[in-house]
Amino acid sequence: MNLNIAFWPTFFTIAAVTVLSATVATFLLYRYFPVHRIYRSKIGFESMLDAVNEPLAVISADHTVRRVNKAYVDMTGRSYKECVNAKCYNTLRGLSEPCPGCRLSETLERSKTTEIEISPHPSGTGSITIAFSPYAVPVKWNASERCVIEHIRDITALEALKNDLERRNKFLATLTHKLRTAQRSIKAELWVASQIQIGLLPPSLPQLDNMRIDMTYKPVADVGGDMYDFIHIDDAHLGVFIGDASGHGLAASLIGTLSKMSLYNHTHAWLPTAELLGLMNKDLKAHIHTSHYLTAFWCVFDFESGKLTYSRAGHPAQIVLRKNGTLHSLTGDGMFLGITEDAVYEQREFIFEPGDRFFWFTDGIYDIFKDTDGTDGNDREPLGYDKFAELIKLTVNLPFNTVIGSIKKSLADFTHKDDYTLIVAEIVNAEDS
Numbered sequence: 001m002n003l004n005i006a007f008w009p010t011f012f013t014i015a016a017v018t019v020l021s022a023t024v025a026t027f028l029l030y031r032y033f034p035v036h037r038i039y040r041s042k043i044g045f046e047s048m049l050d051a052v053n054e055p056l057a058v059i060s061a062d063h064t065v066r067r068v069n070k071a072y073v074d075m076t077g078r079s080y081k082e083c084v085n086a087k088c089y090n091t092l093r094g095l096s097e098p099c100p101g102c103r104l105s106e107t108l109e110r111s112k113t114t115e116i117e118i119s120p121h122p123s124g125t126g127s128i129t130i131a132f133s134p135y136a137v138p139v140k141w142n143a144s145e146r147c148v149i150e151h152i153r154d155i156t157a158l159e160a161l162k163n164d165l166e167r168r169n170k171f172l173a174t175l176t177h178k179l180r181t182a183q184r185s186i187k188a189e190l191w192v193a194s195q196i197q198i199g200l201l202p203p204s205l206p207q208l209d210n211m212r213i214d215m216t217y218k219p220v221a222d223v224g225g226d227m228y229d230f231i232h233i234d235d236a237h238l239g240v241f242i243g244d245a246s247g248h249g250l251a252a253s254l255i256g257t258l259s260k261m262s263l264y265n266h267t268h269a270w271l272p273t274a275e276l277l278g279l280m281n282k283d284l285k286a287h288i289h290t291s292h293y294l295t296a297f298w299c300v301f302d303f304e305s306g307k308l309t310y311s312r313a314g315h316p317a318q319i320v321l322r323k324n325g326t327l328h329s330l331t332g333d334g335m336f337l338g339i340t341e342d343a344v345y346e347q348r349e350f351i352f353e354p355g356d357r358f359f360w361f362t363d364g365i366y367d368i369f370k371d372t373d374g375t376d377g378n379d380r381e382p383l384g385y386d387k388f389a390e391l392i393k394l395t396v397n398l399p400f401n402t403v404i405g406s407i408k409k410s411l412a413d414f415t416h417k418d419d420y421t422l423i424v425a426e427i428v429n430a431e432d433s
Contacts, residue, residue: 055152059088061108092122107132107148126156190222197223197253200260206230210303215423216404224419225252226362227260231267236304243296244362248419255292273298273311274347284338293336308350313337316363323355325396356427359392364420370413400426
């Protein structure tokens with residue numbers, strides 16, 4: 001067999017040119033038409049969508065679904081093939097035209113994310129929120145399609161919580177209105193009670209030839225539990241009563257009112273001080289069926305003999321300040337009024353003279369505290385009975401009409417948590433009054 005030797009160079013030349021052309025063509029195709037990159041981009045984009053647990057869909061300007069993730073497929077109840085290339089409004093809502101209030105076109109025009117805050121859930125129960133974000137999806141060669149990424153969040157639970165909160169707020173608003181109405185009613189009733197209580201207190205201080213009197217009274221609520229009175233027995237005898245019902249407010253006020261009625265009932269005739277407290281105790285015990293009680297101090301001045309007769313019912317020991325600065329506590333045994341029916345009260349006497357000052361008070365005036373910057377961890381400084389007595393002692397040389405003002409000034413930095421009453425009286429010579 002004879003072969004043309006001249007054929008071989010031509011054949012190899014053609015083959016070489018063909019291979020070279022194919023290589024150049026492949027290079028140019030790879031360089032200018034990166035199909036592999038488009039493919040990898042597509043695969044990576046779909047993987048990114050599927051990595052999101054909430055429904056996502058890529059939708060073109062004509063409402064055609066280009067891509068979806070698994071969460072979107074699960075939400076619509078359709079297959080992936082049924083979702084892709086279908087209209088989004090049909091896929092999501094089963095509609096034949098765009099959803100009312102759709103913001104897809106607006107998103108593309110403005111190139112800015114838009115949102116539908118509340119939209120019905122595709123299942124028919126609940127609510128969703130939809131965010132549209134502009135996105136350029138690669139399609140072929142260097143071209144891309146302007147689309148939006150539709151991001152759907154299920155806010156059914158949040159809406160239920162919101163509705164529940166609104167319902168609760170409405171209930172609270174209604175309840176607040178009722179409480180304010182009730183509060184206004186209670187305040188009006190308390191005002192009436194305070195007027196009744198004020199009516200039971202002495203309208204003015206006694207004007208005597210041999211004694212001058214000053215006082216201050218401060219309830220911490222609209223009505224208080226402190227009570228006091230001056231009983232004019234005859235020209236030579238004056239009775240002074242001070243009492244303090246347990247607690248404060250309306251209940252304490254009622255106890256004080258009952259006590260005042262009992263006091264009036266038993267002071268029409270002269271009675272020893274211990275006996276009068278005993279009768280008051282029986283009255284309160286018979287009518288008070290709670291744990292409330294009354295502390296009291298009852299005394300009678302005999303200006304002819306210069307003798308004070310007194311009895312205590314669990315009340316703080318009242319104080320006498322002599323002209324020379326000596327303090328005397330008016331002590332004596334006796335149970336609170338209204339606790340036990342067979343309580344016994346001690347009766348004592350005190351000889352007074354001109355210049356003596358008597359101090360009647362309730363524990364609310366010294367059972368107080370003021371805030372301090374104590375380094376020992378105790379940031380409250382109490383006053384107490386003994387320190388209050390020292391304040392009284394400091395007033396020995398003050399003019400009588402400045403005594404109460406001086407004491408109140410000394411207590412200005414303290415916080416009072418209970419009603420308090422302070423009565424001051426000074427014995428004077430009849431010719432000096």
